Amino acid sequence: MTAETLTKTELVCPAGTPAALRTAVDAGADAVYCGFQNASNARNFAGLNFTPAELEKAVDYAHQRGAKVLLACNTFPPGGSTDIWKTAVDDAHSFGIDAIIVADVGVANYVRETYPDQRLHLSVQAGASSPEAIRYFCREFDVRRVVLPRILTVAEIKKVHDAIPCEIEAFVFGNIGMMKEGRCALSTYVTGESTNMDGACSPAHHIRYVEDDERNLTTRLGRFAVDHFEAGEAAGYPTICKGRYLTNDRTCGYYAFEEPRTLNLSALLPDLMKAGVTALKIEGRQRSRAYVKAVVSAFRHAVDALMEGRDPKLADLIALTEGAKQTEGAFKTKTWR
Numbered sequence: 001m002t003a004e005t006l007t008k009t010e011l012v013c014p015a016g017t018p019a020a021l022r023t024a025v026d027a028g029a030d031a032v033y034c035g036f037q038n039a040s041n042a043r044n045f046a047g048l049n050f051t052p053a054e055l056e057k058a059v060d061y062a063h064q065r066g067a068k069v070l071l072a073c074n075t076f077p078p079g080g081s082t083d084i085w086k087t088a089v090d091d092a093h094s095f096g097i098d099a100i101i102v103a104d105v106g107v108a109n110y111v112r113e114t115y116p117d118q119r120l121h122l123s124v125q126a127g128a129s130s131p132e133a134i135r136y137f138c139r140e141f142d143v144r145r146v147v148l149p150r151i152l153t154v155a156e157i158k159k160v161h162d163a164i165p166c167e168i169e170a171f172v173f174g175n176i177g178m179m180k181e182g183r184c185a186l187s188t189y190v191t192g193e194s195t196n197m198d199g200a201c202s203p204a205h206h207i208r209y210v211e212d213d214e215r216n217l218t219t220r221l222g223r224f225a226v227d228h229f230e231a232g233e234a235a236g237y238p239t240i241c242k243g244r245y246l247t248n249d250r251t252c253g254y255y256a257f258e259e260p261r262t263l264n265l266s267a268l269l270p271d272l273m274k275a276g277v278t279a280l281k282i283e284g285r286q287r288s289r290a291y292v293k294a295v296v297s298a299f300r301h302a303v304d305a306l307m308e309g310r311d312p313k314l315a316d317l318i319a320l321t322e323g324a325k326q327t328e329g330a331f332k333t334k335t336w337r
Contacts, residue, residue, distance in 0.1 A: 006273040009280050011303055012070070012169060013296045016048040016285035021058045021069075023289045028300030031068035033101065034058070034285065035199075040088040041072040042103075042125055042182050043285045044199030056095045068098035074123035075199045076104045086110055093118055101147070102126075108141040121145040121169070124181045125196075131163035138166050145169055147281065149181045150263065151330050154271045161276035170272055172265040173295055173317065174283025176258070176329055186240040186257075190222040202239045209235070219243075228253060236260055262321035263329050266299075266314035270306055272331075294320060 013029035015021035024032045035041025037049040050058060059069045071092040077085050085107050092100055093115045100118060102108045103125035111118055124147040128134045137143040145167040148157065161168055187201045188194045195201045208220045215231035219238040226243030229235045236242065242260045244253035263283070265272065272280065280303065282295055295317065302312035318326060 006270065006306060007276050007278060008307065009273055009278060009303060010068075011296070011299055012279045012281045014174075014282055014285040014287065014292065015058075016043065016045075016287070017289075018050060018054045018058050020285075020287075020289050020292050022061060023292050024296050025062050025065050025067045027293050027296035029067055029296050031070055031098065031279070032058075032062060033070040033072055033281075035072040035074075036088050036091075038084050038088070039075055039197065039199045040085050042074050042123075042195070042199050043072070044075075045286060046204055048286060052091045052095075055092065055097075059095045059097060063096070070099045070101055070121065071097045072101045072123065073107060074101050074103040074125045076196045077106060078197050082106065082110075089114070089118075099145070102141075105141075108137070108143070112141045119144050121147065123147055124149055124171075125183055127181055127183065129160070131160055134160070134164045134166065138164065145278065147171075150176055151181075153334065154268060154275050154331055157272070157277065157331075158275035167278035168276060169279035169281050170265075170277045170331075171263060171283055172269065172272070172280045173299065174263060176261065176263045176327070177283075184241060187221070190224055190240060202237065207238050259325070261325040261327045264317055264321060264326040265328055265331055266302060266312065266317055268328060268331055269302060269312065273306065291320060 010030040012031045012033060013024040015024050015032045015034040021032050021034060035043060035049050037051060062069045073085060073088050089100060089111050099121045100111055101121045101123045103123040108120060111120055120141055120143045122128055122137050122143045127149055128137060128146055129149045129151060134146050143166055147169040150171055183196050184201060191203060191206045193203050202221055206222050210218045210220060217229045217235055218225050219227045219235060221238045221240060226238045226240055241257040245256045246253055298314055298317055302314050305312045
């Protein structure tokens with residue numbers, strides 16, 4: 001394969017804080033995505049995200065260095081309460097945001113009717129994976145890019161690309177989030193707080209860590225134990241979907257929904273670029289600046305190497321995966337669970 005056969009791709013990177021945004025831009029991100037400190041975005045965790053003043057400064061910082069800023073406004077307003085989402089759109093547009101990432105058709109319609117010139121991207125939370133669904137959003141709201149759910153093989157992505165009138169953004173590294181692509185109802189069942197409308201799965205104030213006399217650790221979300229770790233065993237953030245459970249058929253705890261693994265598509269980059277993917281997305285707005293710097297730098301060098309016809313070097317990324325476990329998920333084969 002030569003560089004001439006590859007689609008020139010944009011590297012889209014996460015920023016949970018203004019400092020992380022500057023780190024991502026400095027490390028070579030073409031675009032950075034972020035959200036406000038409220039329920040309008042799907043990473044509404046305490047200590048993360050931007051105030052309006054911070055976002056305005058961040059847009060200036062990125063634009064001065066040739067990078068774009070994308071606003072995640074990708075949760076679903078409850079009936080009769082849309083002010084937060086409209087204000088987020090209004091503020092971001094006034095700051096010169098490069099695109100607004102939406103999932104809800106009402107939010108999409110507000111953007112299109114209020115700011116016809118504003119570029120719109122369709123969030124993975126919208127769950128649009130077929131050409132028919134994507135074309136609907138393009139026709140009705142002039143969506144310019146779709147972030148595809150992580151359920152398609154590269155061959156299927158190529159077929160979708162050939163059948164739609166907009167750009168494709170695909171995840172290449174980070175958490176997989178297979179529970180309806182971030183629209184999980186499991187956390188809501190336990191906590192009473194909606195992942196879809198409040199923007200946070202497993203909110204921190206519902207989490208407890210309980211250590212016994214032998215220093216074994218049980219992690220709990222609300223009234224449910226979601227995992228148990230032997231002394232010295234690394235404990236992950238307690239989420240329902242990635243917990244280990246006892247069942248009538250299993251005497252030992254096992255991952256009943258999803259085993260924690262990191263999506264790492266570094267080996268598939270040439271295939272994705274050949275399939276027509278316009279933007280490569282790195283997940284992780286809750287991650288540290290050190291993580292952002294390492295992953296963004298590695299993918300920056302890899303994409304540049306591929307475009308110049310050189311072999312990319314991404315072996316070190318395994319050290320940044322969850323529990324040193326990685327997967328290519330459904331992108332390579334549908335046999336993955």
